[in-house]
Amino acid sequence: MSAPHRHGGDPAVGPRGDGAPTPAGPVLPPDREEPSPDDHSAVGRLAATVERLREEVRAAHAAAEGRALVELAKGVIVERLGCGPAQAAKQLAELAGQAGLSQLELAADIINQAAHDRVAEVAGDFVRTVRQPDGPGTDPGADGTGTDVRGTGEAGADGTGGTRAGGSVAVRLRTAESAALNAGDSQAVAESLLEHALAPLGASAVAIWTTGPDASLTLCGHAGFGADEPARWRYVPPGVATVAREALTTRRTVRFPSLGTAGLPSIGHTRHPDGGRVAVPAGTGGRIHGVLEICWPRPLEPQPQAVERQIEALAELCAHTLETLPVQPVRSRALSSAAAGAAELVELADGLYDPALVLTPHLDGEGRLRDFRIRHANEHFQDPAGRSRGAVDGALLLEAYPSTAGENELFERIERVYATGEPFRARRTRLTALVDQVPLASAADLSISRHGDSVLLIWRIEDETARLASLLQHAQRLGRIGGFEEDVLTGEITWNGQLFDLFGRDLTEGPVSLRDLTAHAHPDDEDAIGRFLQAVLHQRRASSAAFRMLRRDGVTRHIRVIAEPSLGADERLLAVRGAYQDISAQHWTEVALAATRDQLAVTEQESAERNRLALQLQHAIMPPTTAPLDAPGLDVAVRYRPAETESLVGGDWYDAVVLPSKKILLCVGDIAGHGIEAATGMVVLRNALRGLAVTGAGPGQLLSWLNNVAHHLTAQVTATAVCGVFDPSTRTLRWARAGHLPPVLVRGDRATTLPLLQGLLLGALAEAEYEEAEIQLEPEDTVLMYTDGLVERRDTSVHDSLDQLLATAQAPAGGLERRLDLLLTHSKSDTDDDTCLIGVRVT
Numbered sequence: 001m002s003a004p005h006r007h008g009g010d011p012a013v014g015p016r017g018d019g020a021p022t023p024a025g026p027v028l029p030p031d032r033e034e035p036s037p038d039d040h041s042a043v044g045r046l047a048a049t050v051e052r053l054r055e056e057v058r059a060a061h062a063a064a065e066g067r068a069l070v071e072l073a074k075g076v077i078v079e080r081l082g083c084g085p086a087q088a089a090k091q092l093a094e095l096a097g098q099a100g101l102s103q104l105e106l107a108a109d110i111i112n113q114a115a116h117d118r119v120a121e122v123a124g125d126f127v128r129t130v131r132q133p134d135g136p137g138t139d140p141g142a143d144g145t146g147t148d149v150r151g152t153g154e155a156g157a158d159g160t161g162g163t164r165a166g167g168s169v170a171v172r173l174r175t176a177e178s179a180a181l182n183a184g185d186s187q188a189v190a191e192s193l194l195e196h197a198l199a200p201l202g203a204s205a206v207a208i209w210t211t212g213p214d215a216s217l218t219l220c221g222h223a224g225f226g227a228d229e230p231a232r233w234r235y236v237p238p239g240v241a242t243v244a245r246e247a248l249t250t251r252r253t254v255r256f257p258s259l260g261t262a263g264l265p266s267i268g269h270t271r272h273p274d275g276g277r278v279a280v281p282a283g284t285g286g287r288i289h290g291v292l293e294i295c296w297p298r299p300l301e302p303q304p305q306a307v308e309r310q311i312e313a314l315a316e317l318c319a320h321t322l323e324t325l326p327v328q329p330v331r332s333r334a335l336s337s338a339a340a341g342a343a344e345l346v347e348l349a350d351g352l353y354d355p356a357l358v359l360t361p362h363l364d365g366e367g368r369l370r371d372f373r374i375r376h377a378n379e380h381f382q383d384p385a386g387r388s389r390g391a392v393d394g395a396l397l398l399e400a401y402p403s404t405a406g407e408n409e410l411f412e413r414i415e416r417v418y419a420t421g422e423p424f425r426a427r428r429t430r431l432t433a434l435v436d437q438v439p440l441a442s443a444a445d446l447s448i449s450r451h452g453d454s455v456l457l458i459w460r461i462e463d464e465t466a467r468l469a470s471l472l473q474h475a476q477r478l479g480r481i482g483g484f485e486e487d488v489l490t491g492e493i494t495w496n497g498q499l500f501d502l503f504g505r506d507l508t509e510g511p512v513s514l515r516d517l518t519a520h521a522h523p524d525d526e527d528a529i530g531r532f533l534q535a536v537l538h539q540r541r542a543s544s545a546a547f548r549m550l551r552r553d554g555v556t557r558h559i560r561v562i563a564e565p566s567l568g569a570d571e572r573l574l575a576v577r578g579a580y581q582d583i584s585a586q587h588w589t590e591v592a593l594a595a596t597r598d599q600l601a602v603t604e605q606e607s608a609e610r611n612r613l614a615l616q617l618q619h620a621i622m623p624p625t626t627a628p629l630d631a632p633g634l635d636v637a638v639r640y641r642p643a644e645t646e647s648l649v650g651g652d653w654y655d656a657v658v659l660p661s662k663k664i665l666l667c668v669g670d671i672a673g674h675g676i677e678a679a680t681g682m683v684v685l686r687n688a689l690r691g692l693a694v695t696g697a698g699p700g701q702l703l704s705w706l707n708n709v710a711h712h713l714t715a716q717v718t719a720t721a722v723c724g725v726f727d728p729s730t731r732t733l734r735w736a737r738a739g740h741l742p743p744v745l746v747r748g749d750r751a752t753t754l755p756l757l758q759g760l761l762l763g764a765l766a767e768a769e770y771e772e773a774e775i776q777l778e779p780e781d782t783v784l785m786y787t788d789g790l791v792e793r794r795d796t797s798v799h800d801s802l803d804q805l806l807a808t809a810q811a812p813a814g815g816l817e818r819r820l821d822l823l824l825t826h827s828k829s830d831t832d833d834d835t836c837l838i839g840v841r842v843t
Contacts, residue, residue: 177317186210189321190221197314198294201307204275205295207267209236209244210322211288213450215422217244220322224295225268233267238422242266244291247279248420251288253312254279258299268295270800276300280311281419282319286361286369287453288419289322342375342454349378349456356381359455361418362396372397372414372455382461414448414455423449429459480582486514487575488537502559502582504551514563514576522548522556532561540565540573546583558587610676629656631664633728634840637816639824641789641835651678651719652787652834653686657693662728665693668785668836669721669762670740681717685710685762689723699723699736700772703759707738707770710763718763722785731777731842736770738762741791741802744809745775746782746819751810753802782816782841784809789835790827804828816841 077083077092176196186208194206205224209217217236222229236242243266246254256262256277259269266277276296281288292315342360349356359372373396377389392400397411404410413424426446447458482499486492495511503512503520514533518526525547532545542564549559563578629636636656651671658664667689671678688709692702702723710717722743724735735743735754739761742753757771777783791801808826813819820839827835 176314186221186321188221189318191223193292193314193318194223197310201310202296203294204272204297205268207233207244207293207295208282208290208318208322209293210290211248211421213421214238215248215420217242217248217291219267220290222267226271229267229271243277243279244293247281247291247293248288249422251281251416251419253281253308253315255300257301266293270803272297274299278311280315282315282322283419284316284319284323285363285367286415286418289319292318342452345451345454345456346376348451349376352378352458353380354458354460356459357392357397357457359397359414359457360453369415369418371399372418374400375454410446414457417448417450418455421450423447480585481579482581483577483579484511485575485577488573489575499580502557502580503549504553504555517547517561520549520551522550524548532563536563536565536576537573540567540571557582558584613676629658629664631658631726631728632662633731633843634664634726635816635843636664636666637820637839637841639820639835639837639839641824641837651682652789652836653682654785654836654838655686655690656838656840657690659693659696659725661696663696664726664728664840665690665723666726666783666785666838666840667721667723668740668787668838669719670787670789670836671717671719677715677717681714681719684714684717685719685721693725698772699725699734700770703736703738703762703770704768707760707762707764707768708766711766714763716763718761720761720788724783724785726777726840732774733777733783734772734774736772738768738770739764741786741788741798744784744786744806746784746809747778748780749810749812751806753806777842779842782819782839784823785838786823787834787836789829789833790823790837791829792833793828793830795830796828801828 176193190206190208194203198206203224206222207219207225208221210220211217215238219230219234219236236245241264243254243256243259243262243264246264256264258274259266259272259277260274262277268275272295276299277293278300279291279293282290282292292311294311342358345358349358356378357374358376358378360375361369362371362373364370374392374394377393381389381392383392397414398405404414410429416422417424424446425448428443429446430443444459444461447456449456480498480502482502483496484499485494491513493511493513497507499511500507505512512520514537517533518529521529528545529547532543535541535543542562544560544562546558546560549557551557560581560583561578562581563576565573566575566577568574638654638656640652640654651673652669653671654668656664656666669682669685671681671685685706689702689706692705697705703721706721706723710719720738720740722735722737722740724733724743726733735757736759737757738759742756744751744753754775755773757773759770760768786805791798791805793801805823808823809819811822813822816839820837823837824835829835
């Protein structure tokens with residue numbers, strides 16, 4: 001065996017005595033900092049020791065994985081040369097020396113030549129790509145943008161350096177493959193993929209999702225994310241749109257250059273909101289076992305095709321590990337084997353009253369899904385072409401029903417159900433079967449579901465005559481219509497069952513003739529019935545009439561009768577056909593509408609007046625704009641934005657007033673609810689706080705007193721509030737909160753929220769204490785107090801909304817008034833609530 005002639009060493013994976021990769025140095029998580037060498041404290045020494053031990057563990061893992069590749073290459077040499085292990089080791093060392101490579105690089109090359117698998121193809125394609133004169137000549141580097149394929153090593157024999165780069169790719173992929181195959185769980189697989197294969201491509205994190213029988217997603221492996229991210233993304237229910245879901249439903253690789261512009265949430269989106277994402281379905285034999293999601297810290301540039309093939313090879317490796325590793329123990333116990341699952345499904349299909357087929361996947365020699373085998377046709381099987389069960393049992397689906405490949409994309413839907421596990425239901429789907437090369441179409445209701453490794457296909461073909469009869473019966477029942485036919489010559493009358501119910505008669509009593517209709521009607525309607533009979537029986541034209549029918553059970557119904565004559569060849573009247581319809585509901589609805597129109601007009605006028613008065617009261621106490629406050633050493637600005645719906649009167653309030661002690665009271669609050677009650681409650685609490693503040697008490701005591709007012713002196717009023725007292729002489733702000741969002745401090749070019757102090761909302765309990773805090777403000781500091789109408793969104797958590805507020809608040813504004821205007825302008829709230837905002841700036 002001879003090795004390809006190569007020159008240069010791998011700067012990322014250096015040669016060792018055992019061929020294992022040499023660690024390039026400690027790699028710390030992004031959110032941690034390396035201990036300072038000048039830190040001689042006990043904590044610093046402990047951190048340095050922990051980091052050294054972690055590095056030794058990583059080095060040991062890398063050495064073990066490298067030795068696994070070297071030992072595998074020795075096995076190939078033993079098989080090829082027929083020598084012993086010692087001779088194979090010596091031969092490997094000599095070949096590596098001749099080629100100028102490390103034993104690890106040569107081992108990866110030998111394995112590629114022997115395997116001829118997907119990894120070998122990817123490495124070979126990469127070499128051919130970088131050797132092309134007009135090719136990109138780059139290998140993605142740590143920043144994801146691509147670096148010179150030759151790195152710092154020497155150029156290859158042809159001067160391109162492609163051999164060196166291809167060896168590096170092969171080593172990385174083979175090392176990742178070896179570590180994944182030897183991993184005990186999918187978490188170890190994720191860590192191996194990131195460390196050996198994806199981090200060199202510039203990726204910062206990786207997530208492995210496994211799919212459930214209901215098309216849900218479960219996070220079974222992750223690496224590179226923060227400590228709290230995996231717990232929040234442990235399970236994604238079916239139907240929730242995420243990056244991984246997009247790859248699962250489309251069954252193809254999806255790429256998002258920037259997650260922020262994609263509009264899809266995913267794990268780690270708060271850490272790198274503008275980073276790139278790639279999600280690849282991980283499946284074997286046509287079935288998707290999970291999704292490999294890769295994260296980049298920055299926007300992702302278009303990747304070379306060689307890099308895309310590397311990612312697809314990693315997804316294929318991930319699929320094989322998901323298929324074998326115990327990532328879903330509950331599911332593995334329920335389905336002990338594919339054969340047992342199919343046998344159970346056969347029994348289930350035989351218990352159905354509708355035709356059903358049990359399908360199992362049919363794979364080609366390379367393990368790709370090509371068709372489905374009809375494992376079983378149940379006892380109620382009805383073939384659209386008239387074939388027996390034996391004619392289709394054991395046949396391939398596309399051979400037995402070739403039209404499924406084109407019509408309604410039925411075969412593709414079966415593939416999708418098998419791949420994702422998400423069931424499919426459809427009514428009145430068109431099915432076509434070939435009978436002697438003549439297409440025979442029929443409509444059927446379809447149900448497709450996956451059970452283990454099999455698919456259950458159920459359909460119900462409805463007879464056209466029965467379908468029309470059922471449709472007519474339901475239409476008559478819903479419309480409360482009964483049909484009749486009366487033979488004028490013989491006197492025979494035919495009613496349907498609905499008409500007997502309409503008249504309140506038993507089937508044994510027989511129908512009522514048209515000439516006897518007045519005996520069952522209100523006396524005042526006899527003339528209308530007479531004109532109707534004259535038009536139908538004598539003038540021989542279609543007509544209708546409305547009358548009140550008096551039933552024997554005392555119920556009066558409003559009925560409309562419609563009839564038309566049936567004439568013979570000599571224009572003689574033969575029969576009358578028609579229908580009775582119960583229009584009682586329509587009649588009483590019209591009466592009720594007429595009776596309530598005036599009441600509705602009065603109610604609308606009263607409601608408009610009520611809302612107008614409430615808005616006047618609210619705006620009188622809380623005008624949208626207010627005069628500037630005369631406070632020495634402090635600039636104070638307020639903004640009040642009423643709700644977008646003028647009739648939606650809220651309870652948001654604010655106050656900024658100079659107290660007799662020359663201190664300044666600052667507060668905002670929000671009464672629960674809307675309408676006149678909320679507006680009056682707002683007036684009570686605002687005025688009560690003004691009066692209490694004159695005592696000189698601190699904000700915690702003020703809120704405690706205000707809680708007593710809300711609980712004892714108002715009618716079921718609850719509210720949130722934040723209260724602060726600013727002392728201009730010392731520039732200190734004492735503040736407390738009652739279930740309200742914390743204030744925001746803007747200092748320099750950074751905005752932060754003040755601590756979340758303890759404090760229940762006002763009015764919840766009879767007695768409550770409120771924690772109080774004090775902050776020393778500096779010149780040019782700005783403090784913002786606001787109600788939730790500024791930040792609250794229905795589709796966003798409060799934490800994310802506060803992050804958006806802080807990002808807007810810390811932007812340069814050019815003055816306090818301008819800053820408040822920017823906050824209102826960039827507010828993304830969608831709750832149609834009032835917004836109160838106070839800003840104070842220390843001068």
